[in-house]
Amino acid sequence: MLSGIVNIEWWEALLISLAYTHITIISVTLYLHRSQAHRSVEFHPVVTHIFRFWLWLTTGMNTKEWIAVHRRHHAMVDTMGDPHSPSVFGLRNVLLKGAELYREASKDLSLRQRYGYGAPIDWLELKVYSAFPGGGVLAMFVINFYLFGFIGITITAIQMCWIPFFAAGVVNGLGHHTGYRNFETPDNSTNLLPIGILIGGEELHNNHHSFANSAKFSIRPWEFDLGWLYIRILGAMKLANIKSAYRLNFTEKKDGNPSDRSNAKAVVSNRLIILSNYGQLVLKKIYREECQTLSGMALVRLEQIKKILLKESTRLTDIEKKLLGSCFDSHARLAVAYDFREKLTKLYGLRTTDAHSVIPFINDWCESAEKTKITALREFSARLKSYSFLAEPR
Secondary structure, eight states, X not given: OOOOSSOOOHHHHHHHHHHHHHHHHHHIIIIIIIIIITOOEEEOHHHHHHXXXXXXXXXXXXXXXXXXXXXXXXXXXXXXXXXXXXXXXOHHHHHHHXXXXXXXXXXXXXXXHHHOTTOOOSHHIIIIITTOTTHHHHHHHHHHHHHHTHHHHHHHHHHHHHIIIIIIIIIHHGGGTXXXXXXXXXXXXXXXXXXXXXXXXXXXXXXXXXXXXXXXXXXXXXXXXXXXXXXXXXXXXXXXXXXXXXXXXXXXXXXXXXXXXXXXXXXXXXXXXXXXXXXXXXIHXXXXXXXXXXXXHHHHHHHTTTTTTTSOGGGOXXXXXXXXXXXXXXXXXXXXXXXXXXXXXXXXXXXGGGHHXXXXXXXXXXXXXXXXXXXXXXXXXXXXXXXXXXXXXX
16 A cells, blocks of 8 residues: 555544644635635735635635625525525535535626625736636645555545535535524524634624624624634734724713714614614513413413514514414513514614714604603613713723
């Protein structure tokens, strides 16, 4: 049996494979995703070229194609225009054929032209990476075979399958089907795991769709984004410039005054956080209070809406809508609180650049909420008016 110039045991081959795949996934999430597609972090040219060279060796992916397909995904998420949504193609197809869906979408020249802006167009890209997309993969195969012999073929195969399955399949498939949600975005994005190590932080997919321009994917205290850790390390070494990262853009000042410009900007820019808080502080609180007054079948019927009460209304099925309507007929306080939540979702369409136009909306919402006899709703109204925008990071 042919062997390479380096003799390794099976466990050493496994460690080498894991190292290869880890560097590849980090290159994808840091360079292609956070830096190129969303412009949330800028790396030193040396670091950028290392990422590009490694991806050329291990995947053969073209930067412009990748960012174009990904931006299209965000623009048309979970609709017919989405290149790889389980809602459109089915979970099985995205999970097992995610790479094929990516390649099919990347062939669309108009898609690349519209969404591929900002991709590198230097000599290396034009004369090497784009001109010979399979050259790097072939070179990597030769290098592995030369170094490790036939076991090098296995190493190459493992690292070649890693991105198509985990990035194209798991993140795009399970990341829009299974997991937990911190924020009720209009799409089906989920967080697969609170600890983002295996896929470099891409596990926190719902967080990413909630704050797409953030270089940091972890939000809750118990969540960990390995990619963000690497970015912070590179930043400390002056090799990364963080353009945008999730942070709380508001503070609370209990003055009870009507909304002003600072308050309006805070409410709009943090609308997903505020909607999440509303769900926990108002809807869930009233739901628990209602449950405490019930027993038997009445309690069972109310418990049926527990998992859909906080669900974004555009994602509800017809059956779920009927179930909510039936429960609201018997629980007026919950129905009122839910209606106020729906009014708050209008914040999705508001922009901080026109904060003055938002002020009447907030004041009207708070005034109406304070006229109700629902304590949780009145308390949240005071909380909403107390938010103040922070111009600088804390």
